Ligand SMILES: [Zn+2]
């Protein structure tokens with residue numbers, strides 16, 4: 001980037017670049033070259049940013065925007081300038097972005113400061129934190145980041161892009177992007193790395209680890225759903241008495257193994273969940289003996305696998321910044337526990353009240369940043385309320401019975417309809433949810449969710465086909 005494209009920047013002799021952020025500025029921030037020489041391409045005839053950069057700024061704006069400058073200028077009211085080391089790799093650009101946005105608004109940024117590389121977002125966070133602008137003033141440059149996000153995604157979403165952008169989405173409070181990218185990471189990566197920091201601000205790596213725990217457990221949750229549903233047909237065969245059940249079970253597993261999708265815990269070591277789910281679409285299996293006396297071998301295995309795929313696909317919507325903030329008890333001062341619980345509880349079965357983007361219970365659960373004992377209490381209370389309303393026992397679907405045909409069912413109360421949002425089953429890691437009753441609750445909700453998420457594309461007559469319990 002050629003900084004001379006920026007109108008108010010004036011390169012002068014001696015490698016000094018003066019940038020007038022405000023014409024009547026009464027203070028100068030100077031950046032001196034990094035202690036370690038920056039490697040420059042000898043083939044590049046145009047010099048990069050001058051070695052020494054001066055920003056003419058307003059003392060008042062700095063004091064208002066940053067406790068860091070408040071301290072410096074408060075202690076030395078007559079100070080006319082201050083010098084920092086330019087740490088290279090976009091440091092000066094990031095400082096200029098901040099200063100221009102804070103003084104004149106983000107819309108005044110010249111084209112050369114556009115975030116054409118994801119790295120710029122990280123540097124902007126690092127520089128913002130160093131000078132005390134972030135996180136409090138992060139909104140001032142949020143539109144700049146949103147453009148950066150858009151440019152990056154225009155190049156296509158990939159695990160690398162998601163790893164680079166998820167954490168900046170968190171810092172810049174971009175709820176939609178954060179939800180989308182964290183969902184993508186849960187489904188499309190299978191390692192332990194959820195973040196890539198392309199900048200030299202390595203100190204941010206520690207902050208970015210906030211994603212590791214929730215995404216690891218969310219992924220385990222999706223995996224457990226896939227595993228449980230693919231095991232459904234095997235469980236049925238284990239309950240059967242025909243002599244062919246063992247061969248059918250073996251052949252079913254063999255067909256899954258042929259796709260390299262079984263056992264699931266081995267498959268996830270090799271492939272991301274999204275790839276496994278896609279591969280299962282190729283599943284074909286016809287049992288050798290479909291006329292046996294038990295009927296178990298005539299099970300619709302293809303349909304079972306389809307159910308597993310669908311359930312896994314809708315198991316997790318991504319992490320929710322609003323739920324994370326709301327449940328982060330440390331960030332709320334003077335709040336009673338009762339108020340905290342009320343604020344974080346579902347309303348009429350909806351887990352995304354006051355959230356910018358809709359999501360189910362899994363997102364609420366894995367976005368939780370407060371004490372896990374409170375989360376457990378909220379879930380217990382929710383389950384008790386459901387039971388009191390007869391939703392789990394006498395509702396649209398009994399625990400192990402088939403789905404009530406819609407034509408014959410009483411109209412669903414509003415509360416049931418509001419529950420038709422994607423929700424979760426119990427995962428491996430959600431402590432306190434592993435008992436059978438919990439599973440029954442989750443199953444009930446999931447099937448409601450499936451109807452909603454498939455947008456009514458499923459004919460009423462076929463509704464039973466979604467239900468593993470209804471498929472012999
Ligand atoms: Zn059989």
Ligand SMILES: [Zn+2]
Nearest residue numbers: 320322323355
């Ligand atoms: Zn939320």
